Amino acid sequence: MIGDELTQTAPDAAPESAAMSGKGSATTRRGRIQRVLLVLPALNEAGKIGATISKVPERVVDTILVIDDYSTDGTGEEAAALGAVVIRHPQNMGVGAAIRTGIYYARDHGYDVVVVAASDDQDIPAEIPRLLEPIEQGRAEFVQGSRYLRGGKRVHHPLSRTIMTWVYSAMFTLISFHRVTDGTNGFRAFLTSTALSFPLDQEWLNRYELEPYLYFRCLQKGVAVEAPATKVYPVERKIGYTKMRPFRDWWKIFRPLLLLRLGMRH
Numbered sequence: 001m002i003g004d005e006l007t008q009t010a011p012d013a014a015p016e017s018a019a020m021s022g023k024g025s026a027t028t029r030r031g032r033i034q035r036v037l038l039v040l041p042a043l044n045e046a047g048k049i050g051a052t053i054s055k056v057p058e059r060v061v062d063t064i065l066v067i068d069d070y071s072t073d074g075t076g077e078e079a080a081a082l083g084a085v086v087i088r089h090p091q092n093m094g095v096g097a098a099i100r101t102g103i104y105y106a107r108d109h110g111y112d113v114v115v116v117a118a119s120d121d122q123d124i125p126a127e128i129p130r131l132l133e134p135i136e137q138g139r140a141e142f143v144q145g146s147r148y149l150r151g152g153k154r155v156h157h158p159l160s161r162t163i164m165t166w167v168y169s170a171m172f173t174l175i176s177f178h179r180v181t182d183g184t185n186g187f188r189a190f191l192t193s194t195a196l197s198f199p200l201d202q203e204w205l206n207r208y209e210l211e212p213y214l215y216f217r218c219l220q221k222g223v224a225v226e227a228p229a230t231k232v233y234p235v236e237r238k239i240g241y242t243k244m245r246p247f248r249d250w251w252k253i254f255r256p257l258l259l260l261r262l263g264m265r266h
Ligand SMILES: Nc1nc2c(ncn2[C@@H]2O[C@H](COP(=O)(O)OP(=O)(O)OP(=O)(O)O)[C@@H](O)[C@H]2O)c(=O)[nH]1
Pocket: 040, 041, 042, 043, 044, 045, 067, 068, 069, 092, 093, 094, 095, 098, 117, 118, 119, 120, 122, 161, 184, 186, 241, 242, 243, 244
């Protein structure tokens, strides 16, 4: 069991961040949502993880959980200092494995909704309510952020990303038989119980596969919708905005669609 090997840092001695001070205060929520866990999978995002956490508005989530996937640059320490709960993997396991750890944490600690966002400061935490709204209203169990929906935005968006996300979303639409405008977007919210209704504990989902896998399964189940979201890329390209390697990792995001459609995986 993965959980046996993990190291968890509770934010006991750390100062409270904006989101932490809203802990347990889901007062403005109505409908189906009780407690929200924000999961930030992170690999070597020093500087950016702090920027991400400090942008989470008060009372939008109950807890921020950073899954530090064996970073070597102090990412976990930076997150803990800002009041996040940090789970550190004993070795680099992949973004899918990190999100799975987050979902299991939600299950074990009573969070009924999980929000996933990037740790590299590319999503806007103030937009989390947009993702929660369809769940609150009972219209969806999985809400996918989309930079291409009306109301969504692309800031300093590289042309290569526009082409890649467009082509990928077109393929997603064709293969899933549902309109998908931003299939690669990792900014999403879902019911913990919905995620757990799928067999997440499959090793082939450990890297980039889990995110499209979850979205595809929710589309098949008829419980997924999109909501507008903004994606921000750094002006200064030298800063780096991605861990994805061309071709090798693109195949990893395409593979789940193919395997699920062909019935070769479940
Ligand atoms: N836990 C964990 N997180 C990872 C790993 N690889 C990437 N991430 C995190 O996943 C998030 C998204 O990764 P990126 O490589 O930037 O990909 P993206 O943001 O979805 O897309 P682009 O920025 O457009 O390439 C970031 O917060 C990364 O730190 C990993 O091996 N383990």
